[in-house]
Amino acid sequence: MNKAILSVVLGAALLATGCSNLKSDTESTRDLNDPSVSGRTLAEQVCAICHGVDGNSTNPVFPRLAGQQPAYLTEQLKAFRSHDRSDVLGYKYMWGIARNLTNKQIDELAAYYKGQTPIPGAAKNAGLVAQGDAIFHHGVEATSVPACASCHGPQGHGHDGFPRLASQHQDYILKQLSVFKHTNDRYAGMGAMMSPVAYNLSGDQARAVAAYLSVQR
Ligand code: HEC
Ligand code: HEC
Numbered sequence: 001m002n003k004a005i006l007s008v009v010l011g012a013a014l015l016a017t018g019c020s021n022l023k024s025d026t027e028s029t030r031d032l033n034d035p036s037v038s039g040r041t042l043a044e045q046v047c048a049i050c051h052g053v054d055g056n057s058t059n060p061v062f063p064r065l066a067g068q069q070p071a072y073l074t075e076q077l078k079a080f081r082s083h084d085r086s087d088v089l090g091y092k093y094m095w096g097i098a099r100n101l102t103n104k105q106i107d108e109l110a111a112y113y114k115g116q117t118p119i120p121g122a123a124k125n126a127g128l129v130a131q132g133d134a135i136f137h138h139g140v141e142a143t144s145v146p147a148c149a150s151c152h153g154p155q156g157h158g159h160d161g162f163p164r165l166a167s168q169h170q171d172y173i174l175k176q177l178s179v180f181k182h183t184n185d186r187y188a189g190m191g192a193m194m195s196p197v198a199y200n201l202s203g204d205q206a207r208a209v210a211a212y213l214s215v216q217r
Contacts, residue, residue, distance in 0.1 A: 033100050039108020042101075047109070050093070055116040060169035061089065067118040070110035072163040075189060077106045084188035087179045118167035121214040132212025135205055143200045148209065151193070156216050161190045166216035173210035177201060 055066030079085035080098035156166035180198035
C-alpha cells in the first residue's frame with residue numbers, strides 16, 4: 001500500500017471512529033470534510049486513489065465505478081453513510097469516506113462516474129465465460145436461479161437502482177455474491193432482492209457468471 005492510500009485509509013478510519021481531534025491533515029481528508037468541494041474534485045483527488053481517476057480501478061478489491069447507474073451509485077453512498085451497507089471492506093474503507101458527503105456531492109459523484117467509459121477485462125477462460133453467459137441470460141432452472149438479465153438488463157448495463165455489472169472485476173463480483181449469500185450486510189433497501197438469487201447459486205456458477213460479466217463492455 002503506498003503512502004497516499006495509507007493516509008486516506010487512516011483518515012477514513014479516524015473519521016469512522018469519530019476521532020475528529022486526531023484528523024489527518026492531508027489534502028484528501030480536508031476535501032472530504034468541506035461541503036463546498038465539488039463531486040468532480042472529490043472524484044479526481046480522493047476517490048481516484050482507490051477507484052481510478054476514470055472509475056476503472058485496477059485492483060479488484062476496489063470496484064469499478066465507470067458507467068455505473070447514477071441511482072444505484074447514489075443509493076450505495078447513502079447506505080455507507082447511514083451504515084446500512086456494512087460488509088467488512090465497506091465499513092473499513094467507505095464509512096469514513098461517505099460520512100460527511102452532502103446529497104449534492106453524492107449526485108455530482110454519480111454524474112461524474114456515469115460520464116466515464118468502462119474498460120472491460122480480458123477473457124482468460126472462454127469455456128467459463130460461455131457458461132456464465134448462459135446463466136446470466138437464462139438462469140439455472142434446476143435450482144430456481146432467475147436470469148440475471150431480467151433485472152440487470154440484457155447487456156448487464158443495469159438501470160435505476162439495478163447496478164451495472166458489465167466490466168466489473170471478477171473477484172469483486174464474487175465477493176459481493178458471497179456477501180449476499182452468507183450475510184445480511186447488504187440486506188437493506190434493494191439488497192434484499194439479491195439474497196435469494198445468490199443463495200441458490202453454486203460456487204462454480206458464481207465463478208462462471210463473474211468471469212462472463214468482467215469481460216463485457
Ligand atoms: C481507500 C480506498 C477507497 C477510497 C479512497 C474510496 N473508496 Fe469507494 N470503495 C472502496 C472499497 C474497498 C469498496 C468495496 C467495499 C465492499 O467490498 O463492499 C468501495 C465501494 C464503493 C462503492 C460501491 C460500488 C458498488 O459497485 O457497489 C461506491 C459507490 C464507492 N466506493 C464510491 C466511492 C467514492 C465516490 C469515493 C470518493 C468520495 C470513494 N469510493 C473512495 C475503497 C475506497
Ligand atoms: C430480482 C432482481 C435481480 C436478479 C434476478 C439479479 N439481481 Fe443482482 N442485484 C439486484 C439489485 C436490486 C442489486 C442492488 C442491491 C443493493 O442495492 O445493494 C443487485 C446487486 C448485484 C451485485 C452487486 C453489484 C455491486 O456493484 O456491488 C451483483 C454482483 C449482482 N447483483 C449479481 C447478480 C447475478 C450474477 C445475478 C444472476 C445470477 C443477479 N444479480 C440477479 C437485483 C437482481
